[in-house]
Amino acid sequence: MALKCVAVMGWPDSGRSIASGVVFNGVRNSNGEPRKIFVSLGRFSGPAANQKTGKSSTGNDVPGKLCRNLVSLPKPLTISVTPNDGTQVRISFKGSPGSFTEDAALKAYPNCETIPCDEFEEAFKAVELWLAEKAILPIENSSGGSIHHNYDLLLRHRLHIVGEVQFVANFCLLALPGIREEKLKCVLSHPQALASSDIVQTQLGVARENIDDTASAAQYVASNGLRDAGVVASARAAEIYGLNILADRIQDDPDNITRFLVLARDPIMPRTDKPFKTSIVFTLDEGPGVLTKALAVFALREINLTKIESRPQKMRALRVVDDSNTGRAKYFDYLFYIDFEASMADPRAQNALGHLQEFATFLRILGCYPMDTSL
Numbered sequence: 001m002a003l004k005c006v007a008v009m010g011w012p013d014s015g016r017s018i019a020s021g022v023v024f025n026g027v028r029n030s031n032g033e034p035r036k037i038f039v040s041l042g043r044f045s046g047p048a049a050n051q052k053t054g055k056s057s058t059g060n061d062v063p064g065k066l067c068r069n070l071v072s073l074p075k076p077l078t079i080s081v082t083p084n085d086g087t088q089v090r091i092s093f094k095g096s097p098g099s100f101t102e103d104a105a106l107k108a109y110p111n112c113e114t115i116p117c118d119e120f121e122e123a124f125k126a127v128e129l130w131l132a133e134k135a136i137l138p139i140e141n142s143s144g145g146s147i148h149h150n151y152d153l154l155l156r157h158r159l160h161i162v163g164e165v166q167f168v169a170n171f172c173l174l175a176l177p178g179i180r181e182e183k184l185k186c187v188l189s190h191p192q193a194l195a196s197s198d199i200v201q202t203q204l205g206v207a208r209e210n211i212d213d214t215a216s217a218a219q220y221v222a223s224n225g226l227r228d229a230g231v232v233a234s235a236r237a238a239e240i241y242g243l244n245i246l247a248d249r250i251q252d253d254p255d256n257i258t259r260f261l262v263l264a265r266d267p268i269m270p271r272t273d274k275p276f277k278t279s280i281v282f283t284l285d286e287g288p289g290v291l292t293k294a295l296a297v298f299a300l301r302e303i304n305l306t307k308i309e310s311r312p313q314k315m316r317a318l319r320v321v322d323d324s325n326t327g328r329a330k331y332f333d334y335l336f337y338i339d340f341e342a343s344m345a346d347p348r349a350q351n352a353l354g355h356l357q358e359f360a361t362f363l364r365i366l367g368c369y370p371m372d373t374s375l
């Protein structure tokens, strides 16, 4: 059977053509109807294509290095590179020990080794340089919304989303031992933690000071012996830095949830025996209804969307279009990020992306991963 590789979902200008997978055309189902098949390029068992000749070891011609004879494709497998309990998995994160991101890593991989980094970018690099197997980063918060910078990093780097962690952060008010609430003149923490515990700070009448992460704030107050400063951080941070917990669960919304993404160098094989989510990013041409059309590819197949986010295309912020009424019109150019509830092993998802790819100007699959159903 001749296969035509019609779309490569990859980094637009990286010179590396494949990020997560390929959609193949020219495949028909048992009724003879055309069918698009998405093949994840994470890891295959079975004969691999020779990178130089483009021939598989079974002798079948393959168009392009990584296209394969789909008939012989194995059923999706889950390849577990690391044990489920996280033994020996090194996970990089932005922040100091005791931060909520580290808590989220420990929730997903209880025995992991965590690698604190100063910046999100460094957490990505730690995985790219094989210093860590995975990175974890917050992507959205139920009260503060999206963490936009991290959407940009997902696209700038080539890691794959391999998991999500939903985490309820329990914010505590901390201070040096012996210090009472009335003595506090200011409270230090991550801006999101400060914003999420506004009621208590207003009651205390304290000034707020932003620090990179909650645990670093605890470390700063402890190491400088600041007697008039409180901290909003976790109970674990109190223990690590020798601070007292003055008040527990000070978040305005008791269900303040942060969603974290787990990233790795390789994608995982999509499955259909448990709920999976897929995250994509795409761009569209300018025109009326184009976004509606893009969203319809999911609605038509009854695929539920859980998140949509738009970000400016920084290197190509303005699009100049000849418009018959007004002459030259200028539009902002956007990237659209979507999470949907379907596995890439599900034909509905394959068909939806095949359909989207017909008119999207760029499409990349950021990852297909098990949904966190723990909350």
Ligand SMILES: O=C(O)C(=O)C[C@]1(C(=O)O)C=C[C@@H](O)C=C1
Pocket (backbone or CB within 6 Å): 095, 098, 099, 100, 101, 102, 138, 141, 169, 190, 192, 193, 212, 213, 214, 215, 258
């Ligand atoms: O500062 C921390 O402890 C973090 O892990 C970061 C972070 C965030 O980026 O939103 C994570 C969860 C909490 O909501 C507060 C802060």
